[in-house]
Amino acid sequence: FSAVAISLAGDAYALSGPEGAGGWLSLWFVPLLLSWLFAVLTAYVFALRALARALAASPAGLFRGQVQAARNEPRTWRVASYVLLAIYISATLFWLPSPQLGFLFLLAVVVLWGLLEGIIKGLRRGAKALENSGFADRKFARRLALANLHRPDSPLRATLLSLGTALTLVVACTLMVTTLLRALETTIPAESPALILYEVFPDQMEPLTSGLESLDPSSRTELLPLVRARMAAINEEPIADALADDPRARREAMGDEYKLTYLAGNPEGLELVKGNWWSNPAPEGEPAYMAMEDREANALGLTVGDRIEFTAQDQPIVVEIRAIYRQKGLQTRFWFEGVLQQGALDGLISLYVGAVYQSDPAAKESQQWLAGNIPNVITLRTADWLETAGALLNKAAAGLAAVASVSLLASLLVLSSVVSVSRRRQLYEANLLHCLGARHQAIRNSMLLETGLLTFLATVFATALGSLIALPVADLALKLPAGDLWWIGALVAGVVSALALLGGLLPTLRAMRLNPAVLLRDG
Numbered sequence: 001f002s003a004v005a006i007s008l009a010g011d012a013y014a015l016s017g018p019e020g021a022g023g024w025l026s027l028w029f030v031p032l033l034l035s036w037l038f039a040v041l042t043a044y045v046f047a048l049r050a051l052a053r054a055l056a057a058s059p060a061g062l063f064r065g066q067v068q069a070a071r072n073e074p075r076t077w078r079v080a081s082y083v084l085l086a087i088y089i090s091a092t093l094f095w096l097p098s099p100q101l102g103f104l105f106l107l108a109v110v111v112l113w114g115l116l117e118g119i120i121k122g123l124r125r126g127a128k129a130l131e132n133s134g135f136a137d138r139k140f141a142r143r144l145a146l147a148n149l150h151r152p153d154s155p156l157r158a159t160l161l162s163l164g165t166a167l168t169l170v171v172a173c174t175l176m177v178t179t180l181l182r183a184l185e186t187t188i189p190a191e192s193p194a195l196i197l198y199e200v201f202p203d204q205m206e207p208l209t210s211g212l213e214s215l216d217p218s219s220r221t222e223l224l225p226l227v228r229a230r231m232a233a234i235n236e237e238p239i240a241d242a243l244a245d246d247p248r249a250r251r252e253a254m255g256d257e258y259k260l261t262y263l264a265g266n267p268e269g270l271e272l273v274k275g276n277w278w279s280n281p282a283p284e285g286e287p288a289y290m291a292m293e294d295r296e297a298n299a300l301g302l303t304v305g306d307r308i309e310f311t312a313q314d315q316p317i318v319v320e321i322r323a324i325y326r327q328k329g330l331q332t333r334f335w336f337e338g339v340l341q342q343g344a345l346d347g348l349i350s351l352y353v354g355a356v357y358q359s360d361p362a363a364k365e366s367q368q369w370l371a372g373n374i375p376n377v378i379t380l381r382t383a384d385w386l387e388t389a390g391a392l393l394n395k396a397a398a399g400l401a402a403v404a405s406v407s408l409l410a411s412l413l414v415l416s417s418v419v420s421v422s423r424r425r426q427l428y429e430a431n432l433l434h435c436l437g438a439r440h441q442a443i444r445n446s447m448l449l450e451t452g453l454l455t456f457l458a459t460v461f462a463t464a465l466g467s468l469i470a471l472p473v474a475d476l477a478l479k480l481p482a483g484d485l486w487w488i489g490a491l492v493a494g495v496v497s498a499l500a501l502l503g504g505l506l507p508t509l510r511a512m513r514l515n516p517a518v519l520l521r522d523g
Contacts, residue, residue: 034095041088048084052077112165115465120157123457124150141445148450159454163500164461170496171466171489177397179474179482193355194363197223198378200352208374215369216362223354224334227260227345229312234300236307249299258296258310258337260317260345261353270339275304275323281342288344291323293337310338312348319344444509451505455497462493 052074089106096102127149149156200208205223212219231253234242243250263270263277273294282288287307297303302321310317319340327335334353356366360383367379430443467486474482 037091038088041084041091045081045084045088048077048081052081112465116160116164119461120160123156124154141442141449144443144446145449145453148446149453156454156457159458159501160461163497164458167458167462167493167497168465168469171462171493172470173401174492175467175470175482175485175489176474177401178485178488179470179480180393180396182485183480193222194358194360194382195356195366196380196382197221197352197354197356198380200354200374200377202349202352204374204377205352208370208377211369211373212356212358212366215365216358219356219358219362219366221354221356223352224261225345225349226334226351226353227312227348228257229260229310229317230254231256231258231308232311232316233309234302234306236309243300246301249301253300256337259335260290260310260312260338260340261334261336262342262345263291263339270325270327273324273326275321277323278341282340282344287318287320288341289322290319290341290344291325291339292321294324294326296337297321297324312345315348317344317348447505447509451501455494455501458497458501459490459494462497463490466493 056074092106093099093102096105127146131143131146131150148154197208200223209221209223212221231239233239239250239254243253270291272291275291277291278289290308292302292308302308304321304324306321308319308321310319317340319338325339356363358366360381363381363383367381370377370379430447433443463486466489470489471482471486474480
């Protein structure tokens with residue numbers, strides 16, 4: 001599987017394996033060997049004690065038809081299961097990239113297992129209480145379906161442990177892929193620039209603008225000043241004193257270089273979070289107004305009304321925060337930390353950055369003209385990075401889809417074994433109930449209702465846990481909102497769980513058309 005994932009996304013992430021026999025071993029043999037090792041360890045860790053109880057069953061009881069495992073396994077088998085568990089944990093900590101990552105992985109498994117056990121017990125108690133509350137009075141199908149959820153051999157546990165956990169990963173991957181693809185489409189403005197310009201000197205502004213207009217008369221160029229400064233004080237206190245209680249924020253504030261500019265035409269599409277923009281220029285002898293990026297303001301605990309002193313080219317710049325703004329994710333090109341009043345940076349501007357609005361064919365010609373006439377200007381064509389971003393996201397989506405598909409396939413194999421084991425029991429019990437007077441239609445309704453309840457529970461469980469995994473990652477790591485996309489995860493989980501469970505139920509419903517006497521004799 002790792003080889004398939006690398007073949008899908010390896011070029012984008014520079015993960016292509018080495019050539020020759022060594023590359024073949026590292027790409028195919030080692031992952032297969034590790035997969036086999038962990039599969040064997042997992043099987044024995046979970047099955048060894050149950051196998052020991054089965055082998056310790058009384059032979060006399062087996063001859064009398066009492067097929068029942070022993071209550072407790074022999075001590076040597078119990079010790080062997082503990083040793084295998086220790087080997088499994090050690091192998092996980094050794095082969096993962098870092099022991100911390102391995103510990104967090106094992107902790108997540110333990111927490112998830114405990115959460116699943118608690119949910120299963122709660123659902124069983126809820127089904128039993130609902131059955132006894134009068135909800136199923138005079139409704140045979142409803143009572144039978146609720147009873148099937150809380151009885152000792154209920155399929156609820158197997159469904160949530162196999163299908164529910166796999167659907168959790170499917171929902172998480174679906175939300176991540178949908179969030180990335182939506183970000184690529186929605187963060188591109190209706191009128192996106194064709195070229196992004198960096199490192200433009202002040203004396204090059206006029207020839208650059210006129211040269212681009214000569215190539216394309218409809219061309220429009222917006223240039224913004226770029227001044228790099230360092231923070232010196234907050235509310236007239238030195239950084240070391242103002243952030244004395246937060247060493248991490250103090251180190252970042254003292255070590256960071258803040259990119260300051262004017263608002264100009266707002267080509268970044270900055271969105272206000274607090275405060276308001278202004279229209280008047282910076283007054284002389286008074287602090288200039290500044291809008292600060294929300295990430296920086298939150299990290300330093302700053303808000304509207306606070307005063308900051310920057311140092312640029314050994315000159316102080318005193319500003320007052322009048323607004324907090326938010327960057328627009330993928331649309332951001334320059335990532336300014338501060339936007340000041342017009343005139344506040346005069347005398348300190350040595351570089352400009354900008355955006356050029358024109359057609360894509362004209363942008364290619366403009367790039368060639370700039371390379372020949374103003375070679376120090378760095379250009380980036382929007383179509384290029386959109387194509388690269390799209391290809392990267394497609395490969396990431398393919399990788400996530402492969403992970404989710406393999407997990408889902410494995411869970412369906414486990415679920416199919418559970419269904420095949422319980423199918424004969426279901427047929428026997430259904431026809432026994434029919435012989436006792438229950439109609440086949442009522443029995444079918446109870447099975448359909450039970451399957452519907454299992455589908456609903458698996459969908460709710462997977463949607464809740466998958467969203468709990470994906471939404472914080474999207475918000476904290478990618479800085480992309482995804483809370484309004486939960487319904488897509490719920491839709492995917494509902495469709496997949498319904499198809500999986502109904503696919504296992506349909507053969508049982510078809511088999512109920514046979515002669516009950518034949519089925520009972522065969523049983």
